[in-house]
Amino acid sequence: MPFTIRQIAEIAGVSRGTVDKVLHGREGVSDEVRARVEEVIRKADYVPNRLATELSQSMKERRIAILMTPLNPFAEKVREGALAAAKELRELNCSVDVLIMREFREDEQAESLHQIIDTHPDGIAVMALDGNLTREALRRAEEEHIPVVTFVSDIADTARICFVGQDIPRGARTAAELLARAVGQKGRVAILHGPISMSAHRQRIESFENELSEGFPQVQVSGFADIHDDDETAYRETGLVLEDRKLAGIYVTGAGVGAVARAVKEQGRNVRIVCFDLTRETERLLREDEVDFVIDQGAFGQGREAVRLLWNYLVHKTVPKEGRFYTDTTIYVKALLK
Amino acid sequence: MPFTIRQIAEIAGVSRGTVDKVLHGREGVSDEVRARVEEVIRKADYVPNRLATELSQSMKERRIAILMTPLNPFAEKVREGALAAAKELRELNCSVDVLIMREFREDEQAESLHQIIDTHPDGIAVMALDGNLTREALRRAEEEHIPVVTFVSDIADTARICFVGQDIPRGARTAAELLARAVGQKGRVAILHGPISMSAHRQRIESFENELSEGFPQVQVSGFADIHDDDETAYRETGLVLEDRKLAGIYVTGAGVGAVARAVKEQGRNVRIVCFDLTRETERLLREDEVDFVIDQGAFGQGREAVRLLWNYLVHKTVPKEGRFYTDTTIYVKALLK
DNA sequence: ATGAAAGCGCTAACAT
């Protein structure tokens, strides 16, 4: 068995309470004693027992608040992940409130954040919109010493302790390779993307194009269109890019894949499709051979880890290195389903 | 906060010790009291606190024994996973001994198992060879009430509490789809497989062929060879299958991929390769475009989960449903690396 | 058959 705090205390010739203070950098210990205790901890390679810490911490009641943008199939899975983590935390006397925004608007997000801060939660997780109102609200959280984790989408210049999300360039480069393979490593492809105002979509376009030009120079991007994560627009824009009779593939960065596939199918064209996020819809499209590859970026895990990381920070003061946590990027094909 | 055992005891009008006995089906409780307590537990939807259980269980010193077949790059990762889990268990007063066989032989496995059983460990995890000597040894473990988990490879007709491993048919079907795509969904492919005496290799062949004939009828299997997980044999046999000048792809079920790729390259042939398990070697082959897809079946996770599941059984008496735990099947392509 | 109490390792409030 590893050393216990009791043994450390004995060796250092002090009480457990004193060791605890040293461990957490609390005051009330003379410099001399502190140095001695630290030395013993170091030599013994002492690490506090995780279970014991969490169990004793469960004396204190805690509350984590989560703010999510409006639900879609992707966000729905994120929510499920957050709820799963919340369930685990119940026995640790920590509750998790999930608040879902009505609209995808920055002013609503800021307002909700202020309301949440008013209730003084122990921690906040937020799918951050990258704008100044949100930034201001998060600064207030910082002032009030409420730790913040951003998840799914990040925001610059704030003191969030961590971002939990996808490694977007990695997924996009993977998409490029897979679409290139699906079309036989040559030919023309189109990019149908979501709202360009979201940095995630911009990055998905950029990394995709870089990977193509570096690794598959015979595959050219011949068309772009913003389909606004919206089925109707997607259907219409797909019709337009299909006017290129030589189009071999379509890369879809966001929602609306069902409509894209429908347009392709109705025209009886052989155009390969690669998209993101395994949902009921994309799973169906894989099964029906409408889509060749789906790149999943762990929606469930994003929700779950956001909550877990916040808890770990609260009780252990730990944070992933670099202040980021990337969920797995997973490739799905038809045969891998079920 | 959920109910505690203390509250359950109060409501039922008994002591905590009595509730504990009821929870674990121990004797020393009258039928009448048992029924009453069970009713309260049910109504309150009481679940014991996991952390508290484990912490209190750490009073008892435990020992888990692991028996592994000789190391190769795959087994090495499995071992790392087991060691990672072992590290987590140290603070719970549970030690993990890993024993590695000298040779890949059933008699040695049986002998080692008997020696392990002689030391009366609290649990055993074994990469089981499917034969009668091993089977007998595992029966003895059962008689002596030592729980057994098989991992990586399973054995029929024994009372192992669980098997931890790959979903082999799933991986093999995925390999078929990917190789079919890599060769353009038509043409001839060869199967270079490991020791046919191992059921894993037989299954990998069978499911691969099934998926091809169901989903990709224009892809035919034109050659087979046993390469014995061995580089020299692999190189030689690859030369032979390459005599088919129209060969478009090779499916490798086990080790030896490096030699296969070398033979292909030396002949300057354009033959696509799909194989299993991300290792330093296969990672290199992906980077150099020698291999198109690597299907990884979570070696690290297999080692880690074997140990974790055994621990969970020891302290919580829980077992995964169906008595199996499959690690993730993950597709790797070049762009997904790093 | 049932209950009381000590102990797992850690934290924090309280006493010295």
Place this chain on the structure above:
DNA sequence: ATGTTAGCGCTTTCAT
């Protein structure tokens, strides 16, 4: 500044 102690929820031994 430092030590003492009562918990967190559960298990287990020892009384009754």
